Amino acid sequence: MDSLYHEKIRKAAHEVGKVVVGQDYMVNRLLIGLFTQGHILLEGVPGLAKTLTVNTLSKVLDLGFQRIQFTPDLLPSDVVGTMIYNQQKSEFEVKKGPVFANMVLADEVNRSPAKVQAALLEAMQEKQVTIGETTYHLDRPFLVLATQNPVDQEGTYPLPEAQMDRFMMKIHVDYPSKEDELEVMRRMANMGFSAEVKPVLTTEDIFEIRNEINAVKISESLERYIVELVFATRRPSDYGLKREAGYIQFGVSPRASISLNLAAKAAAYMEGRNYVLPEDIKEMAVDVFNHRIILNYEAEADNVSSKDIVNEILNEIPINS
Incomplete structure (x- = not known):
């Protein structure tokens, strides 16, 4: 496209x-x-x-x-x-x-x-x-x-x-x-x-571009992948993320899943595609999640950032989960 x-x-x-x-x-x-x-x-x-x-x-x-x-x-x-x-x-x-x-x-x-x-x-x-x-x-x-x-x-x-x-x-x-x-x-x-x-x-032009981005397709499996990423920030222990569980005080809100879906579709559109790839989601996840994850004092003491946490989650959560 x-x-x-x-x-x-x-x-x-x-x-x-x-x-x-x-x-x-x-x-x-x-x-x-x-x-x-x-x-x-x-x-x-x-x-x-x-x-x-x-x-x-x-x-x-x-x-x-x-x-x-x-x-x-x-x-x-x-x-x-x-x-x-x-x-x-x-x-x-x-x-x-x-x-x-x-x-x-x-x-x-x-x-x-x-x-x-x-x-x-x-x-x-x-x-x-x-x-x-x-x-x-x-x-x-x-x-x-x-x-x-x-x-x-x-x-x-x-x-x-x-x-x-x-x-x-x-x-x-x-x-x-x-x-x-x-x-x-x-x-x-x-x-x-x-x-x-x-x-x-x-x-x-901006309104027309918004309409075209809205028409970008995202499969159900990738929609579920976004939800899994979101829940991994809220319940990291359920995903075997013991280290992250010790650092996260609060996970991301429902706005994060909405924003990541939109951002991934926009990233695909900017690349000239009318469909979302897993790479689009991974590319946008850090920017969408990093300010929404609230870390505890242990993370600060260990010099662990929210960006580090998101990258670990992206590495550990499989796409077909």
Whole structure:
């Protein structure tokens, strides 16, 4: 299967590459999130072009973009909006916040307290917000892309589990390769460097791509494989995963199975197929599961990450179980 939209997707990735070097993996996951209506959490040290990539992608997709810098003094009304009094009309009016955009970048989302982070919950899950006594539907498509820094923990607040679960995937953004680093250095050391990107995909294209992804077939055996992977995080002892059982406090939620199904179908579509392979599920499982598995203190003491746990589960659970 190779439709008109596959060529547009390739062109979109190429346009982003004019500005951002060596982050193909991140761009791929951002597109998958957009095409499947799944919010994305980006985690990585500063300087890895997370904000630049999201900003550039919004231009390539010709979507409305808003960036919210999360700080300790941010208020919920700064995110969703508030009621203001119009003295000329002697009445209250609604001033909509930056969440009213197609792509919302929540930069350093863990730097604001829980009540501000909670302001995003209704928007992320219901695609709507309530201001005063009125509920407003958000623009379509709507995607929240959040960034957080795993190293600098001073002045940060951990995201509530309920909000973490709303993110379809958590992407670990890594350092560039030597060649990519060299190219970045050459570009940025040239103070006259600038790259213009062209809009490639329209809103109508995105909705059509969603319809095509929805038509991608997944067999019942692979659906059951996803369920087995999910249950292996909840009851690892039942699957002979004694080591993992000693580290997992809570397994993944039902949202994980839904997200993995959608992500696998999108991954197959991006490869030009209208059917899902086991490799598609394995490729997406780490990004879908890693932020949903809650580990105990023993895992932290033994320096075991949720990514390690997911990889062990993928190695141990057979496809035809």
